[in-house]
Every structure is written in structure tokens, then in C-alpha cells.
Amino acid sequence: xxxxxxxxxxxxxxxxxxxxxxxxxxxxxxxxxxxxxxxxxxxxxxxxxxxxxxxxxxxxxxxxxxxxxxxxxxxxxxxxxxxxxxxxxxxxxxxxxxxxxxxxxxxxxxxxxxxxxxxxxxxxxxxxxxxxxxxxxxxxxxxxxxxxxxxxxxxxxxxxxxxxxxxxxxxxxxxxxxxxxxxxxxxxxxxxxxxxxxxxxxxxxxxxxxxxxxxxxxxxxxxxxxxxxxxxxxxxxxxxxxxxxxxxxxxxxxxxxxxxxxxxxxxxxxxxxxxxxxxxxxxxxxxxxxxxxxxxx
Numbered sequence: 001x002x003x004x005x006x007x008x009x010x011x012x013x014x015x016x017x018x019x020x021x022x023x024x025x026x027x028x029x030x031x032x033x034x035x036x037x038x039x040x041x042x043x044x045x046x047x048x049x050x051x052x053x054x055x056x057x058x059x060x061x062x063x064x065x066x067x068x069x070x071x072x073x074x075x076x077x078x079x080x081x082x083x084x085x086x087x088x089x090x091x092x093x094x095x096x097x098x099x100x101x102x103x104x105x106x107x108x109x110x111x112x113x114x115x116x117x118x119x120x121x122x123x124x125x126x127x128x129x130x131x132x133x134x135x136x137x138x139x140x141x142x143x144x145x146x147x148x149x150x151x152x153x154x155x156x157x158x159x160x161x162x163x164x165x166x167x168x169x170x171x172x173x174x175x176x177x178x179x180x181x182x183x184x185x186x187x188x189x190x191x192x193x194x195x196x197x198x199x200x201x202x203x204x205x206x207x208x209x210x211x212x213x214x215x216x217x218x219x220x221x222x223x224x225x226x227x228x229x230x231x232x233x234x235x236x237x238x239x240x241x242x243x244x245x246x247x248x249x250x251x252x253x254x255x256x257x258x259x260x261x262x263x264x265x266x267x268x269x270x271x272x273x274x275x276x277x278x279x280x281x282x283x284x285x286x287x288x289x290x291x292x293x294x295x296x297x
Contacts, residue, residue, distance in 0.1 A: 017064065017067055019140040019141055020063055020064050020151075020154065021064065023060055023141055023158065024057065024064070027057050027133060027134075027137055027161075030053065030133045031050060031057055033126065033129070034053055034126055035050045037050075037126035038126075040119070041118060041122040041123045042118045042119060043120075043168070043171075043184055046123050046126060046127065046168050051100045053161055055093070055096050055097055055157050056137070056154075056157045059093040059157040060154055060157075062089040062092060062093060063151060066085050066086035066088075066089040069082050069085045080244050081244075083244045083245040084209075087210055087245055088206075090152070090202065090205075091207065091210065093156075093202075094203035097157065097160070097195060097199040098196070098199055101192040101196050101199070102192070104191065104192045105189055105193075108185040108188040108192070109189075111185040112185045112186075115181040115182045115185065117181070118184055120172045121172070121176060123168065123175070123184075124168075124169060124172035124173065124176065126168075127165050127168035127169045128169060130161070130164075130168070131165040131169065134158055134161050134162035134165055135162060137158045138158050138159060138162060141158060152202070152246075156198060156199070156202055160191075160195040160198065160199075163194055164191045167187040170187065171183050171184050171186075171187040205246070209245065212242035214241050215241070215242070215243040215246065218241055218249065218277070220239065220241055223239070223277060223279075224239055226272050226273070227239075227255070227269055227272065227273075230265065230269050230272055231265070231268065232258060232268070233255055233256070233269070235256035235289075236253055236255060237253075237254050238252070238253060238285075239251075239252075239253040239254075240253070241279075249277075249279050249281065250282070250283075251273065251279050251283070252284075252285075253282075253283075254287055255269065255285065255287065256287045257288070257289060262286045265286065266284050266286060269282075270284070
């Protein structure tokens with residue numbers, strides 16, 4: 001059974017790697033074309049999209065590095081292994097997105113005061129190609145993103161860039177038919193404002209894991225109630241729940257029980273945690289209940 005589980009985990013990592021590599025080749029190749037196109041057409045919205053594409057490429061590279069580093073086995077210095085590296089990668093990706101968004105907002109403000117000439121047709125063609133690339137990359141990264149914060153951050157990068165491409169297409173069409181060039185800067189601002197809240201959510205999730213907070217979606221009160229429902233449990237204290245990475249939750253607790261059947265009680269708690277909350281990495285310390293005339297701590 002252990003071998004089967006390890007094989008499944010390896011197959012999952014291989015699938016992640018191949019998806020990330022293919023998405024990296026697509027976005028990296030198009031990034032070069034988009035930067036050249038943005039410069040030639042004079043479009044800030046297109047350069048904004050190229051900037052987001054750059055963060056896509058960076059995020060995909062970091063995500064691949066995180067997977068390779070995460071494969072390193074645990075050692076005497078890293079007893080949990082290197083899984084946390086992917087959380088660091090996700091936090092870095094989020095910070096990178098913040099930086100790009102604020103730069104685009106500043107540049108858009110400058111251009112709104114002095115709109116440049118924009119070649120809308122070239123802008124439109126490049127944005128349409130970018131949209132196709134982003135849709136393919138999103139499809140590749142959609143599998144497994146809920147089980148990996150690292151993959152989720154890369155998916156968010158590509159998803160935000162897809163929205164950028166849509167915005168550029170709309171801006172190009174408006175400029176082509178109305179010759180109102182400040183629409184280009186307005187779309188760039190809207191793209192930045194759209195991405196920022198989602199980036200903040202991702203960053204908060206990464207920071208919560210790094211601070212060893214209770215993982216998203218885990219209710220510690222419900223878990224404590226479930227543990228107390230197991231026959232033989234009199235009290236639960238020193239209950240701690242954290243995540244090494246977002247799909248590897250750990251739990252430790254002290255369980256106060258009457259004398260006898262310690263292993264049966266421990267097994268009952270482990271079963272409840274596994275079946276109801278999918279928490280399988282647990283450390284449970286059994287404490288004997290004291291006589292009524294003794295002080296309880």
C-alpha cells in the first residue's frame with residue numbers, strides 16, 4: 001500500500017512538471033513577440049499584458065524549481081523535507097504581481113496626462129494571439145491547482161494575464177473605431193485593479209502557512225468537538241493544527257483519558273480525524289486522568 005501511494009504521488013508530480021514545462025514554452029515564446037509588439041504599436045495596455053506575461057514566465061520557472069527542490073528527501077537539517085519551498089515560491093509570485101500591478105498603475109497615470117499614438121490593429125492581432133496562448137496554458141495548469149498552492153499561484157498568474165489580453169482586445173477595438181487613445185491607459189488601470197485583490201488573497205494564504213496558522217477551510221472548534229466525541233476522551237488541550245504545504249496538514253494534541261485502552265482511544269481519534277477531516281499526520285499524547293481529589297492541569 002505504501003508503494004502504491006508513493007507511485008501515485010510521483011505520477012502527480014510528473015504530470016505537474018509536464019504541464020508547467022509546456023505552459024512555460026508557450027508563454028515564454030509569446031512574451032518576446034508581445035514586448036516587440038507593444039513597443040512597435042505604442043500600446044501601454046499591450047505592454048501591461050507583456051509585463052503580466054513576464055510574471056507568468058517567472059512564476060512558471062519558480063514553480064518548476066519548487067517542484068524539483070520539493071523532491072529532495074528529508075534530512076537532519078530539514079526533517080519535514082523541502083515542501084515549504086513551494087509556499088515561498090507562491091509568496092514570491094504574489095509579491096511580483098503586486099510590483100507589476102503598481103508599476104502599470106503609475107505608468108497609466110503618466111500616459112493619461114499625455115496619451116501617445118497607438119497602432120490599434122497591430123495591438124489587436126497580438127492580443128488575440130496572447131488570449132489563445134493564455135487559454136491553452138490555463139487548461140494545462142487547471143488540473144491539480146487546488147492541491148498545490150504553488151501550482152495555484154502559477155494558474156492565477158496566467159488567469160490574470162488572460163484577463164489582460166481580453167482588456168487589450170477591447171481597448172484595441174475601441175481605439176480602432178473611435179480613435180480615443182486614452183482608453184488604452186484606462187484598460188491598463190482596470191487590469192491592475194482587477195488583479196490586486198486576487199493576488200492579496202494568494203499572498204495571505206501563503207503567509208498563513210509560513211506562520212503555521214490554521215489552514216484555510218479547517219475549523220479547529222469542529223475538530224476539537226469531533227475528538228471529544230470519541231469514547232474515552234475526557235479533555236483535549238495543546239491542540240495545534242498547521243500545514244507544511246497546503247495539502248499536507250499536521251495535528252498535535254494532548255488527550256486526557258481514563259486508565260486503560262490507550263491505543264484503542266488513540267486509534268479512534270486518528271480514524272475520526274482521517275475520515276472527517278482528511279488529517280492523517282497526527283501526534284497524539286495520551287495523559288491519564290487524575291483522581292478526583294487531585295488538581296487538574
